[in-house]
Amino acid sequence: MPLYTFLTEKSRGEAPKNRLNFAEKHGAKTGKSAKKSWQKVPNGRKTKEQSGFGKYSCRKLLHFPGRCTIMTITFINKKQRIIQKNYKRKTAMNEWDYVYEVYKERSFSAAAKNLFVSQPALSTAVKKLEESLGITIFDRSGSPLSLTEAGKVYIAALEEIRAIDRRMREQLADLSALQSGHIVVGGENFVTSFVLPPIIKKFFSRYGGIEVELVENNSPDLRKLLLTENLDLLIAHDFDTRFYTALPLFEESLFLAVPEGLAVNRQLGSFALSKEQISKRRHRSPDCPAVDLKEFREENFLILKQGNDMHRRANVLCEDAGFAPKVLLSPNQLITSYNMACSGMGIAFVTDALISAASGEGCVFYRLDGMHTTRTMSIGFKRNRYLSSACSAFIETAQKTFG
DSSP states (O other): OOOOEEEEEOOOHHHHHHHHHHHHTTOBBBOOOHHHHHHHSSSEEEEHHHHGGGOOSSEEEEEEESSSSEEEEEEETEEEEEEEEOOOOOSSSHHHHHHHHHHTTTTTHHHHHTTOOOHHHHHHHHHHHHHHTTTTEETTTTTOOOOOHHHHHHHHHHHHHHHHHHHHHHHHHHHHTSSSSEEEEEEEHHHHHIIIIHHHHHHHHHOOTTEEEEOOOOHHHHHHHTTTTSSSSEEEEETTTTTTEEHHHEEEEEEEEETTTTTTGOTTTTTTTHHHHHHTTTTGGGTTTOOOGGGGSSSSSEETTTSHHHHHHHHHHHHHOOOOOOOEEOOSHHHHHHHOOOOOOOOEEEEHHHHHHHHHHHHHEEEOOSSSSSSEEEEEOOOOOOOHHHHHHHHHHHHHHOO
């Protein structure tokens, strides 16, 4: 029975709808009752009777806004339905799980919700551990929680133990000849929404017994998770080869997404491209002109936050054009900046892959020229780590999907 788990660490208000759309793209079928139950979920839990999923529904439908939201899509026989259920580990929770969840969330209350235990029970368990070790792991004097010096040593050791445990499970799973297993794949919102669906669809059609867990976050945090082996694979750009091994999937070209209502468009009509033209790869033709970026020096820009690859590229391109961009807002995700540009808020740096895949109207696009205007989307993993057969099969599927 194929099992697909979608896990995001920092949910946003619009996330439930996005996840439902993502599930539908992946082949799951939902009726009106399913959509309504997503929209009506309060800050807490719904019972089976309230959820509207009938006999296929689990005991509790979970959604914690602003926290960790877990969605599982299980394919039952020939019928495909979305099923919400509690996320349960294959092994019993122990004190290490408790401490690590508190460390990730920097909050006892948030960690308790994710672990499905009461906050007092969690606090007591962590306190008993601290007393048994004769140390204090968390500095509770401020909010959010922080690690003490002893806590930093404890967490570093715990991450090594968790990595060893994962490697052991991977090697044991390899003995099953890809009949079972579990891999964790990470990506930004654009990747989980548009790049991963066709890969996962092909992967499940061949390796139905392997569980795939997705972690969606911003690029800097995802790279940290990959380095600590909390992720097996990451689809992203510009991997540091000192720490990661990266295998290319496809090339992307950078564009300016400019709100169509801006006056600057009237004098640059010969350079403008439509979404349809980019989807048909008009920009790859030798006679397709590139715009001079300095033509937009007086306009407002939407530049991604520092740490994102597009933040670095956008600033370098503007510097090469002889100006510093007027930054109106700094979103955390590429697709967010694109949607803001479509609504007329400012100019965004986007890619041809995003323009072709995402919906949205209200922009004209301009091709850019220079050494920083192309980049490679790759699938990467930590250097010198054990790569399970399941991970190797997923990488092979990804390469064939975009090959």
